[in-house]
Amino acid sequence: MRQMLIEHTPDQSDVVSFRIGDQDYCIDIDVVREIRGWSPTTVLPHSPPHITGVINLRGTVVAVVDLAARLGLPQTVPTPRHVVIIVSVNSQTVGLLADVVSDILGIDEGSVKPVPDVGPDPTRAFITNLITHDDGRILRKLDMDKILPRSAGGQPS
Numbered sequence: 557m558r559q560m561l562i563e564h565t566p567d568q569s570d571v572v573s574f575r576i577g578d579q580d581y582c583i584d585i586d587v588v589r590e591i592r593g594w595s596p597t598t599v600l601p602h603s604p605p606h607i608t609g610v611i612n613l614r615g616t617v618v619a620v621v622d623l624a625a626r627l628g629l630p631q632t633v634p635t636p637r638h639v640v641i642i643v644s645v646n647s648q649t650v651g652l653l654a655d656v657v658s659d660i661l662g663i664d665e666g667s668v669k670p671v672p673d674v675g676p677d678p679t680r681a682f683i684t685n686l687i688t689h690d691d692g693r694i695l696r697k698l699d700m701d702k703i704l705p706r707s708a709g710g711q712p713s
Contacts, residue, residue, distance in 0.1 A: 568662045571687070573695055574641065574654040576624050576632075581689065582661070582695045587643045591657050603630065605665075608653060609713040613642065620651035626703060627682055645700045652703075661695075663687055668697075 571653025572591075578654040585607050606625035606644040610617050620640055625631045632638065632653055640651040669686045682702050 565601055569598075571661050571663055571695070571697065572641065573658040574639070575656050575658055576627070576654055577629060580658065580693050580695045581623070581698055582663075583641075583643065583652075583698050583700060585660060587645050587700055589642045589644050589649065592640045592642060592651075594634045594636055594640060594653070596634075607620045608632075608634070611640070611651060613649070613651075616649065618642065618649050618651050620653055621703065622653045623698075623703070624653075643700065643704075645704055648704060650704055661689070 570585040572585050572588050573580060573582040573663055575581070595611060599609040600607070603609070606622050608620045608622050610619050612618075622632045630641070632655075634653060639654055639657055640652060641657065642649065642651050667688045669688060671680055671683050671686055674680070682699055683696045684699045685697045687697055689695060
């Protein structure tokens with residue numbers, strides 16, 4: 557993986573952008589621990605449909621969330637070209653299955669826009685903001701607290 561240097565000003569934040577199907581999403585870089593290639597998961601019985609299973613991450617068992625399924629899109633059929641973004645949110649480490657990581661971007665405040673109220677869209681509940689990019693793309697910034705809700709046992713549900 558190539559090393560990327562990011563220059564930014566104090567009014568910028570860094571995000572990791574990635575694709576799910578033909579859609580662009582991003583999350584704050586602060587929660588990303590590593591990006592790995594896809595490897596098969598161990599399926600757990602009675603898991604929610606958006607949990608593809610678990611992986612062994614250097615001795616720690618980590619659940620892998622299919623972001624497509626979690627967002628109400630068709631479930632992902634993982635291939636060796638897919639990636640798992642390992643994140644740590646609220647002392648919880650989880651893998652996020654995505655098609656590909658696109659870039660690491662410095663985002664300035666002016667490019668962050670609110671999500672328009674376009675009706676009762678359940679997927680919209682997972683998006684905090686829209687980020688306009690110089691190349692015309694609009695990134696959907698995911699709300700990790702909503703993507704990874706805690707169940708009574710403290711595990712992602």
